[in-house]
Structures are given as C-alpha cells and as structure tokens.
Amino acid sequence: MQAEQLQALKNWFNQYVKNFYHDDPNVQAGIRLKEEHTQRVCEKILRIGSSLNLGPEDLYLAETIALLHDIGRFKQFVLYHTFNDRRSENHALLGIRELERTGVLAALTEEERNLVTRSIEYHNLCTLPPDLPERLSLFARLIRDADKLDILEMFTASLDRKNDKPEAQQISGLPDTPGYSPVLVRNLLQGQLCHYNDMKNSNDHKLLMLSWIYDINFPYSLSEIASNGCVEKIVARLPKTEEVQKVYEHLQAYMARRLAR
Ligand SMILES: [Fe+2]
Known part of the structure; x- marks a missing residue:
C-alpha cells in the first residue's frame, strides 16, 4: 500500500465524518469523541508498528485499519444515540457495510482489502479466532492493542471527571x-x-x-x-x-x- 492511497482514505474519512456533524450538541459531542479517538488510535498503531520494525507499506496498512476501525460508530450514534453495541448493533459489522456500500477500498488489492475488513471485524471481539493466517493475526492484534490502549487511557481520565458525559456516550x-x-x-x-x-x-x-x-x-x-x-x-x-x-x-x-x- 502507498502513501497516496492512505492520504486519499484520510480525505474520504474527513468528508464522511462531516456528514454526521449534528446541530444537537449531544450527538455532535459523540461524533467528535470518536473522531478524536480515531486520530489517537492512528498515532498509537504507528508507534506499536514501529516498535515491531514494520516497513512503510505495512505501516500505511496498519494506519488504514486504525482510521477505519470505528467507521461504524458514526452511523451507530446518529441512528441509535448510543455506543452500546448490545443496545444497538455491532459497530464493526456496521462499519464494514459502510465501507462496502461506499466502495472506498476499491483502490486496494484484494489481499489488503481482506486484511482491512477482517481486522475491523475482529477488533471488538472478546477474543480473536484461533489459527488466523499470520498477516491477518498481526494486523488484528495491532488494532486491538492500539484501540485498547486509547480506551484504557480515556476510561482512566474519565474517572477524574465523573458524570460530565451524557449517558448515551458512556459505553x-x-x-x-x-x-x-x-x-x-x-x-x-x-x-x-x-x-x-x-x-x-x-x-x-x-x-x-x-x-x-x-x-x-x-x-x-x-x-x-x-x-x-x-x-x-x-x-x-x-x-x-x-x-x-x-x-x-x-x-x-x-x-x-x-x-x-
Ligand atoms: Fe471499535
């Protein structure tokens, strides 16, 4: 995967998310929350990937997965006003449907598309399925670590400022x-x-x-x-x-x- 392809996906992401910007301040806060989470997960996956000495092409792919891992969150929050999958629907599968509907991954190779969609599908499972192919296992574990790192940090920070979020935004x-x-x-x-x-x-x-x-x-x-x-x-x-x-x-x-x- 190439730098220009990642840049095109970032441009697409920014436009896509803007479609969900909302006059209702509660909805808007939820959208911004996930937009900022995505940004931080992108930074974290790059740091983890670099610690493993991944090459530039694999780092582009890892960042693509981080950029798109929560793409379903935006539609989920606008539709259901909650990030709770059990009270709405699985946001990973919703995100994959959005990626398919928009055709945004069309420029990637089939192998890359498969790694991106499967890593998204697996990012919020309790545990990874056993015996995954090596590269899928690598990228799936990368996004799960980067995501957990950020959620843990956000959760810890939220303990110091209790009740400042509407219930819908609390998982x-x-x-x-x-x-x-x-x-x-x-x-x-x-x-x-x-x-x-x-x-x-x-x-x-x-x-x-x-x-x-x-x-x-x-x-x-x-x-x-x-x-x-x-x-x-x-x-x-x-x-x-x-x-x-x-x-x-x-x-x-x-x-x-x-x-x-
Ligand atoms: Fe997620």
Whole structure:
C-alpha cells in the first residue's frame, strides 16, 4: 500500500465524518469523541508498528485499519444515540457495510482489502479466532492493542471527571453502586478476561477494563500501560478491599513478568 492511497482514505474519512456533524450538541459531542479517538488510535498503531520494525507499506496498512476501525460508530450514534453495541448493533459489522456500500477500498488489492475488513471485524471481539493466517493475526492484534490502549487511557481520565458525559456516550451506563461482583475478581486472579454480561455496576466496569491487560499483545503496548499509570489510577477508584489489593498485585506481577522477557 502507498502513501497516496492512505492520504486519499484520510480525505474520504474527513468528508464522511462531516456528514454526521449534528446541530444537537449531544450527538455532535459523540461524533467528535470518536473522531478524536480515531486520530489517537492512528498515532498509537504507528508507534506499536514501529516498535515491531514494520516497513512503510505495512505501516500505511496498519494506519488504514486504525482510521477505519470505528467507521461504524458514526452511523451507530446518529441512528441509535448510543455506543452500546448490545443496545444497538455491532459497530464493526456496521462499519464494514459502510465501507462496502461506499466502495472506498476499491483502490486496494484484494489481499489488503481482506486484511482491512477482517481486522475491523475482529477488533471488538472478546477474543480473536484461533489459527488466523499470520498477516491477518498481526494486523488484528495491532488494532486491538492500539484501540485498547486509547480506551484504557480515556476510561482512566474519565474517572477524574465523573458524570460530565451524557449517558448515551458512556459505553456501560451502569449504576455507581457500592461493591463489585465477585466473578470479575475471580477472573482477574485467574488471569482471565472479564465478560460484559457479568458487569452490574461501575466498579465491575473498572475491573473489566483492568482485565484487558491480559489481552494486550505487544510489549510496547504493555510498557505504555505500565508507564501511564492506568492500573494504579483505576485500582485507586475501586473499594479498598484485600481482594482488590490482590488483583493489583497480580496485575503488577503479570506485567513485570511479560516486560522482563
Ligand atoms: Fe471499535
């Protein structure tokens, strides 16, 4: 893939998103939220890709995937006024339909088109399907890391400015009740991902976000998380129990082990 092709896609993206700009300030804020998220995920995927010494053509392709991974979010928010897939529809599949409808990927080779669409399709799955072809596995893991890095950072920052977003823009919309669900703590202590369906309150959401650490693929991404203090900041907002302290120590040990390799 070439630089001019990526530039053409960026121009298309900017025009496409402007179609969803809205007079309703709530809708507009949601559109801008995802536009800015996309920009940051593009920057992050380039940094992760560079840490793996990918060549320029692969970096263009990685950036294309980052640019388009959430393209379904814009239509989703205008149609349903929520980013919650369970209350609307799968935004990855919606995005792929938009890419097909507009024919924007026509200039790419079939292999590139396939890598872009499959990586988008897989970016929001709980876990990747097993035995993916090597290149698809690479690009799918790149977008999943870049996306998670940004969501973790946004989530952590949002803990400091509670309730400043309309409910529709909050993914979970869960009540801010005391305590947490034991099953999520169990998952974390067993080194497993938590499940959306187990979340009952905002503390559960914090635990689920922590469990994403186990699904980070590349050392560079994990070192970013270690250095930006997300884990400490999220744990600080959880109830101060022995269990939570154990979870914290478990995650610290896990990250130290992986980063030492
Ligand atoms: Fe997404």
